[in-house]
Amino acid sequence: MTLAADKNTDIVVPDGHVKLTIDGAEVVAPKGELLIRTAERLGTVIPRFCDHPLLEPAGACRQCLVEVEMGGRPMPKPQASCTLTVADGMVVKTQLTSPVADKAQAGVMELLLINHPLDCPICDKGGECPLQNQALKHGRTDSRFTETKRTFPKPIAVSSQVLLDRERCVLCQRCTRFSEQIAGDPFIELLERGSQQQIGTAQDQPFQSYFSGNTIQICPVGALTSAAYRFRSRPFDLVSTPSVCEHCAGGCATRTDWRRGKITRRLAAEDPQVNEEWICDKGRFAFTYTTEPDRLLRPRVRDAKTGELRDASWTEALRVAAEGLTKAKEAGGVGVLPGGRLTVEDAYAYSKFARVALGTNDIDYRNRPSSAEELAFLGSTVSGTNPEHGVTYGDIEKAPAVLLIALEPEEEAPGVFLRLRKGNRKHGNRVFHMGQWTTPAVVKTNGTLIPCLPGEEADMLGRLPSEVDELLRRPDAVILLGERAAEITGLFSTARELAAQTGAKLAWIPRRAGELAAIEAGALPTMLPGGRPVTDSVARAEVELAWGLETGTLPTAEGRDLAGILGAVANGRLAGLVIGSVDVHDLPNPELAERALDSGVFVVSLDLRESSVTRRADVVLPVAAISEKAGTYINWEGRRRPFPVVITGTNRLPDCRVLDTLAVEMDADLFTQTPAAAMADLGRLGHHTGNRIPAPSVDAGRPNRPGQRHAVLATWHQLIDHGSMQDGEPHLAGTARPAVARLSVDTAKAFGVADAALITVGTDRGSVTLLAEFADLPEGVVWLPSNSTPATVRTSLGAGHGALVTVTTAANGAAS
Amino acid sequence: MSNELVPVLTKRWLSPNSWTMDTYEQLEGYQGLRKALGAQPDQLIELVKASGLRGRGGAGFPTGLKWSFIPQGDGKPHYLVINADEGEPGTCKDIPLMMADPHSLIEGCIITSYAIRANFCAIYVRGEVLHCIRRLNAAVQEAYAKGYLGKNILGSGFDLDIVVHAGAGAYICGEETALLDSLEGRRGQPRLKPPFPATSGLYASPTVVNNVETITSVPYIVLGGSDWFRAMGTEKSPGPKIYSISGHVEKPGQYEAPLGITLRELLEMAGGMKDGIPLKFWTPGGSSTPLFTAEHLDVPLDFEGAAAAGSMLGTTAVQVFNETVSVPWAVMKWTEFYKHESCGKCTPCREGTYWLTQILQRMCKGEGTAADIENLLDICDNILGRSFCALGDGAVSPITSGIKYFRHEFLALCEKNAEDSYEAFLAGASA
Numbered sequence A: 001m002t003l004a005a006d007k008n009t010d011i012v013v014p015d016g017h018v019k020l021t022i023d024g025a026e027v028v029a030p031k032g033e034l035l036i037r038t039a040e041r042l043g044t045v046i047p048r049f050c051d052h053p054l055l056e057p058a059g060a061c062r063q064c065l066v067e068v069e070m071g072g073r074p075m076p077k078p079q080a081s082c083t084l085t086v087a088d089g090m091v092v093k094t095q096l097t098s099p100v101a102d103k104a105q106a107g108v109m110e111l112l113l114i115n116h117p118l119d120c121p122i123c124d125k126g127g128e129c130p131l132q133n134q135a136l137k138h139g140r141t142d143s144r145f146t147e148t149k150r151t152f153p154k155p156i157a158v159s160s161q162v163l164l165d166r167e168r169c170v171l172c173q174r175c176t177r178f179s180e181q182i183a184g185d186p187f188i189e190l191l192e193r194g195s196q197q198q199i200g201t202a203q204d205q206p207f208q209s210y211f212s213g214n215t216i217q218i219c220p221v222g223a224l225t226s227a228a229y230r231f232r233s234r235p236f237d238l239v240s241t242p243s244v245c246e247h248c249a250g251g252c253a254t255r256t257d258w259r260r261g262k263i264t265r266r267l268a269a270e271d272p273q274v275n276e277e278w279i280c281d282k283g284r285f286a287f288t289y290t291t292e293p294d295r296l297l298r299p300r301v302r303d304a305k306t307g308e309l310r311d312a313s314w315t316e317a318l319r320v321a322a323e324g325l326t327k328a329k330e331a332g333g334v335g336v337l338p339g340g341r342l343t344v345e346d347a348y349a350y351s352k353f354a355r356v357a358l359g360t361n362d363i364d365y366r367n368r369p370s371s372a373e374e375l376a377f378l379g380s381t382v383s384g385t386n387p388e389h390g391v392t393y394g395d396i397e398k399a400p401a402v403l404l405i406a407l408e409p410e411e412e413a414p415g416v417f418l419r420l421r422k423g424n425r426k427h428g429n430r431v432f433h434m435g436q437w438t439t440p441a442v443v444k445t446n447g448t449l450i451p452c453l454p455g456e457e458a459d460m461l462g463r464l465p466s467e468v469d470e471l472l473r474r475p476d477a478v479i480l481l482g483e484r485a486a487e488i489t490g491l492f493s494t495a496r497e498l499a500a501q502t503g504a505k506l507a508w509i510p511r512r513a514g515e516l517a518a519i520e521a522g523a524l525p526t527m528l529p530g531g532r533p534v535t536d537s538v539a540r541a542e543v544e545l546a547w548g549l550e551t552g553t554l555p556t557a558e559g560r561d562l563a564g565i566l567g568a569v570a571n572g573r574l575a576g577l578v579i580g581s582v583d584v585h586d587l588p589n590p591e592l593a594e595r596a597l598d599s600g601v602f603v604v605s606l607d608l609r610e611s612s613v614t615r616r617a618d619v620v621l622p623v624a625a626i627s628e629k630a631g632t633y634i635n636w637e638g639r640r641r642p643f644p645v646v647i648t649g650t651n652r653l654p655d656c657r658v659l660d661t662l663a664v665e666m667d668a669d670l671f672t673q674t675p676a677a678a679m680a681d682l683g684r685l686g687h688h689t690g691n692r693i694p695a696p697s698v699d700a701g702r703p704n705r706p707g708q709r710h711a712v713l714a715t716w717h718q719l720i721d722h723g724s725m726q727d728g729e730p731h732l733a734g735t736a737r738p739a740v741a742r743l744s745v746d747t748a749k750a751f752g753v754a755d756a757a758l759i760t761v762g763t764d765r766g767s768v769t770l771l772a773e774f775a776d777l778p779e780g781v782v783w784l785p786s787n788s789t790p791a792t793v794r795t796s797l798g799a800g801h802g803a804l805v806t807v808t809t810a811a812n813g814a815a816s
Numbered sequence B: 001m002s003n004e005l006v007p008v009l010t011k012r013w014l015s016p017n018s019w020t021m022d023t024y025e026q027l028e029g030y031q032g033l034r035k036a037l038g039a040q041p042d043q044l045i046e047l048v049k050a051s052g053l054r055g056r057g058g059a060g061f062p063t064g065l066k067w068s069f070i071p072q073g074d075g076k077p078h079y080l081v082i083n084a085d086e087g088e089p090g091t092c093k094d095i096p097l098m099m100a101d102p103h104s105l106i107e108g109c110i111i112t113s114y115a116i117r118a119n120f121c122a123i124y125v126r127g128e129v130l131h132c133i134r135r136l137n138a139a140v141q142e143a144y145a146k147g148y149l150g151k152n153i154l155g156s157g158f159d160l161d162i163v164v165h166a167g168a169g170a171y172i173c174g175e176e177t178a179l180l181d182s183l184e185g186r187r188g189q190p191r192l193k194p195p196f197p198a199t200s201g202l203y204a205s206p207t208v209v210n211n212v213e214t215i216t217s218v219p220y221i222v223l224g225g226s227d228w229f230r231a232m233g234t235e236k237s238p239g240p241k242i243y244s245i246s247g248h249v250e251k252p253g254q255y256e257a258p259l260g261i262t263l264r265e266l267l268e269m270a271g272g273m274k275d276g277i278p279l280k281f282w283t284p285g286g287s288s289t290p291l292f293t294a295e296h297l298d299v300p301l302d303f304e305g306a307a308a309a310g311s312m313l314g315t316t317a318v319q320v321f322n323e324t325v326s327v328p329w330a331v332m333k334w335t336e337f338y339k340h341e342s343c344g345k346c347t348p349c350r351e352g353t354y355w356l357t358q359i360l361q362r363m364c365k366g367e368g369t370a371a372d373i374e375n376l377l378d379i380c381d382n383i384l385g386r387s388f389c390a391l392g393d394g395a396v397s398p399i400t401s402g403i404k405y406f407r408h409e410f411l412a413l414c415e416k417n418a419e420d421s422y423e424a425f426l427a428g429a430s431a
C-alpha cells in the first residue's frame, strides 16, 4: 500500500455519506447529492445549461458530461453529472482529467452554437451569459458549421413583459420546468420537435403567472428578455446593490441594478431561508413608481394668501410645520398616521415623534381595515415575533399541515405561496384554505378549500372537519392568518385558541412590508417600542429612561386608533395630523378620512408622491424612496431585512431624518438623524421582557347572512392591481389577472343575473360593475377584487369583506 | 442450422379469417391462458426466465428478468404496456402480426398481466395504422364478450382491462419512457432513468413495457414449455423470430425463423435478389443498426452474432439494397428521417441531426469536400453515447457504417465536386 492510500483511508465517512474520487481527489458527499454539485464543492465547475439547483434534473443539454467508473468498471458512455447521484467508490473524471469528457463537452458546445444567432453585441444577456462565458471557456475558437442556420421570427411576446427570442434558446427547459414545478402556472411550454422544437405559450390556457420574471433571470441565454429592460444597458455598466423588496411582508432579497441615478432592473437575490432564488413579478418590475412625474422633490406649504400649495425651502416648511403642530397640540392634540410601508427606523421615528414631540399615543400605522381585537392580537402575539421562535418559511415548507385563514397566499404573500407549493410537492404537506372559492392557489398548492361565508371564518374554526383538527395536532403544523382577519370578528381570538388546543404554531402574514416594523417600533396607540404596553408603568419607565425623558412624561392612557383619530379630527377634537405615505382609498372608510382631512385640521404630510393626502395638507415634506435610503424591514417571520442605500447622492431624506429635524424645531430630540442612528436608539431599549398586552378574547362574530335582496361580499387584493406602487410599469400591468366579479351559478340565478355579462355590485354608497365569472362560491356570496377597478371596493362601496351588497344586471353595460 | 421456416407466431396468419375469435379458438387459442391461470404468477415469471425469451423491440433485454423487477406487494397498481409503435425504419412485423392474429397478442397480454399482477394493460399502437387499430379493438371487444377480459377472467378471480391507444405519429414514442409520457397525455419525450418503468412507469407505478412480438411469444412458451422454446435459436438467443425483409429481393415480407439464421438463408427463402442484381448493403435490424455488406451474408442473425460482426440485431428489419443504390444517398435519406424524428430534448441529437442532414444533402448535390467526411465522423462521435436516448445513437449508425464500408463513394462525390469547381474555375478564367 502506498503512503497516499494510507492517508486516504483516514477520511472519515459520516453516516449517510459516501466516498468517491473526482479527478484523483477523494471526496465525501452526502448520499443523493448530484455529482455536478459535489464537484463544485471541490472547486471544479462542470459546464452546464439545463442544471439548476432548485429544479428537478432534466439531463437535456448534455453539456455536463463526465467520465465515470463504478466498481472498477468504466461506464460505457460519458455521464451527465447533473443527473447522476454520487455513489461509494465512484471514480469520476471531469474535463480536467479526461480527454473524453473534454471532447464531449466541446462537442456539445459546438452543437449548441451551430444554430445560435451569436448576436451577443445586441443581446441583453451579453456580459452575463452562461453560454457566452462557457463557450469562451470550453468551446472551440472557430465553428465548422457552414450550413444554413435555423431562424425564427423574433421576438415573440410571451406576455406583455416577457419576450422570447427562439433563435437564442438552447432548449434547456429551465423556464418550462420553473413554470411547471415552482410556480405551477401554465405559462410556457415546449412545442414542436427536433430542430424545430421551441418554447411557446401554453395552448388554450391564458397567460397567468405572477412569477414569470424568474424565467428571464434563470434563462442561461438571452432567449427570454424583459420588455422593461430590453436594450437598456450592458450588465457591466451597471452598479449592483443588494436590496429588499418593499411590496409585501415577505422580505424577499433582491438585487437592484442601476446607473446614472436610475434603476434599470431588479433581480431576485439568493436567500435560501427566505425567497430561495425567486421573487414575484411585482417585486421584480414594480420600481418605476418612484420616478413618476408626480414625485415630490421639494417641500410645499399652503400659501396663506392663495390657499394653494407652493414650493418652499426646507427651512420654511419645517418652521411652518413645527408652528402648526405646536398650535394643534395645544388646541386639542395631533394624531399620527405613519402608514404600513415603513422601515423600522422610519416607523420608530414616527412612534417617538408622537410620544416625545406631540405627547400623544394617538398613533396608528394601520392604513387598512383594522380592529381593536387585532390591536390586542398584535400586542399579545405578533410583537416580538422572530424566526427563532415563530413560524418561518422553512417551517411552512416542512409543516405536515398548514391551515390558511383569510389569507390568499398567491395574491397577498407570493413567497409564502411558493413555499406552500414546494412543501406540498416535496414533502406532501396538506394545505387547507379557509376561504370562499377554489382559487388558483388552492389548486396549485394541491390544497383543500374549507368554504365559508365571508365573516364566518371565526365561527368555522369551531367546526373544523375532524381531519383538519387531527392534522393540526401533528407536531409542526401551522396556522396562518391574513390581513383581512381584522374584518372578521373573533377570528384572532378563536385562532389563538385553536393554536393552543392543537399545539399548532400560529403566524400572522399581513400584506404590507412595513407592518411588523411598525409594530416593533410601537407605531400603535397601545404600544411603545418592543410591544411595551403604554399603560404599564414599568414599561413606560424603561422607555423614559432610554429616551432621557423625565419620569412621567409619557402619556399613560391608550391612544386613539385609526378610526378614533379620524373621528376625533372630523368632530374637531384633534387639531392636527402627521401623515406618512397613506392613500385615502386604502382606508376602511375613505369618506370619513376625506371629511376629516377637509375639516380644517392642520396636516403635515410626509410622502413620496402627490396623493389625496398631500393635496389636502398644509405642509408637504418630500421623503426618500426605498432605493434612496438605507433601512430595515421586518418580514412576517420577524426576520430583520436590512438594506443599504442603492442610489447614492440623491440628498433625499428618509422619514426618520425629516421627523428628527421637525422635532428639533419643536424642541424635542429624537436621535433619528439617520437610519443607523434610529436603529441604535431603538437598540438601546433592548428586548422587552415585562408585561405584554393581554390577548384578545372576542367571541366569534355572527356573519351577515345573504338574503333575497342582499348578497355577502368577499374581497381581497390581487397582487397586480391599481396599487400606486405599481404605477409607471405598463408591461407589468399587462399581466394582471383580469378583474371579474365571481359568484356561483345558483347565486347568479337567485339574483336574476345569470345571463348578464356585466353585473353591478352595490351598496347605498355606490357600485362596482364588472364582468361576471362563475366559481364555486357559497350561495349568496359575491367576490370582488379590492383594487382592480377604477372604482375600488373601499371608495365605491364603502364596504369590505363580509358586508351586505346588492347584485344586479349592469344598467348601461359599461364596466366601471 | 436450419433454413426451414418455423411457423410459431405466424402459424395462423394464412388461415381464413385468422383475426377472428372463432379461428383463433379453433387453433389452440386461449389454451395457454387457461393453463397459465392454473399456475402461480411467480411460476410464470420463472417459466419465461427459463425460456430465455429476450425482448423483440430491439434491445433484447431478458423478458422474465424484466418482469421480476416489478415490486410485489407494494400496494400500488401495476401496469402492462405493449409497445406497438413499430417505427424503426424497415420494421414490419408487429403490425402484420396484429392484423393477422390479434388474439395471440391479447392472450399474451392477459398471461403477462396475471404474472406481474397488473389489472390494466395498454396497447400503444402506431397512429398511422388505422386498419390495424380497428382490428385490434374488435378483437379486444370479442375477448371481453367471451370473458377473456374484464372481471373474474374464466372464473379465476383475476381482472384485466385492455385499452388500445393510438399514437400520434412520432418515432420517439416507441422509446419506452417517451411512450409512457405520451400515454399519459404528455409530450412524448424520453424520461430520465432511473427511476425505471419497473418501479415508476405509467402514472409513477410499476410498469412492464414489452414489444408486441415479445408478449405474443408468451402463450406459446406456456403451452410448449421452456425446453421446446429453447430448441429453437441459439443458447443465448433462443426462440423463433419474425424477420421482415424489404428492398431488392424477389419476395419481400415476414419470414419467421429461429434466431441465428443468416442473410444467405433468408435470401433463399425470399427468392433471392430482385432481378439478380447483386447485393450491396443491408441492415440487420433497421436503420439504427450499422450497415452490413455482402461480406456479412453468413453472420448469424442473433443478438450475439450481429454484435460480434459490428452491428446489432435490432428489430430484425432486414433492408436489402442492390448495387444500383448510392450509399451516400441512402445514408442521407435515413439521416433526414432521424432529423425529422429527433424529439429535440437533447443537444447532440437535435442539433447534430440538423447539421449532418445538411452536410449529406450538400454532398449528394455534389458540393461536398473531403473535409466533410471527417466532419461527419467527428460530429457522429459527438452524438454517439452523448445523447439522452438511443435515438441519437441510432442516428449515427448509417453514417459511420456507411463511411466505414463505402468511404470511396463519399469521396467520389467530393472528387466530382473538386473537378466541377476546377472546370468552373477554368470557365471563369476564360470569360
Ligand SMILES: Cc1cc2nc3c(=O)[nH]c(=O)nc-3n(C[C@H](O)[C@H](O)[C@H](O)COP(=O)(O)O)c2cc1C
Pocket (backbone or CB within 6 Å): B054, B055, B056, B057, B058, B059, B060, B061, B063, B083, B084, B085, B086, B087, B088, B171, B172, B173, B174, B175, B176, B177, B209, B210, B211, B212, B214, B215, B389, B390, B391
Ligand atoms: C428511438 C427508439 C424507438 C423505439 N421504438 C420501438 C418500437 O417502435 N417498438 C418497440 O417495441 N420498441 C421500440 N423501442 C425500444 C423500447 O424502448 C423498449 O426497449 C422495448 O419496447 C422494450 O420491449 P422488449 O423488451 O419487449 O423489447 C425503441 C427505442 C428507441 C430508443
Ligand code: SF4
Pocket (backbone or CB within 6 Å): A168, A169, A170, A171, A172, A173, A174, A175, A176, A199, A215, A218, A219, A220, A221, A223, A224
Ligand atoms: S428560453 Fe431560456 S430558459 Fe427557456 S429553454 Fe430556452 S434557453 Fe432555456
Ligand code: SF4
Pocket (backbone or CB within 6 Å): A245, A246, A247, A248, A249, A250, A251, A252, A275, A279, A280, A281, A282, A283, A284, A413, A414, A415, A416
Ligand atoms: S413576494 Fe413579496 S417580498 Fe417577494 S418579491 Fe414579491 S412582493 Fe416582494
Ligand code: SF4
Pocket (backbone or CB within 6 Å): B172, B190, B341, B342, B343, B344, B345, B346, B347, B349, B350, B387, B388, B389, B390, B391, B392, B393
Ligand atoms: S437523443 Fe435526445 S433529442 Fe434525440 S430523441 Fe433522444 S432525447 Fe430526443
Ligand code: FES
Pocket (backbone or CB within 6 Å): A047, A048, A049, A050, A051, A058, A059, A060, A061, A062, A063, A064, A065, A080, A081, A082, A083
Ligand atoms: S447540465 Fe447536465 S445535461 Fe444539462
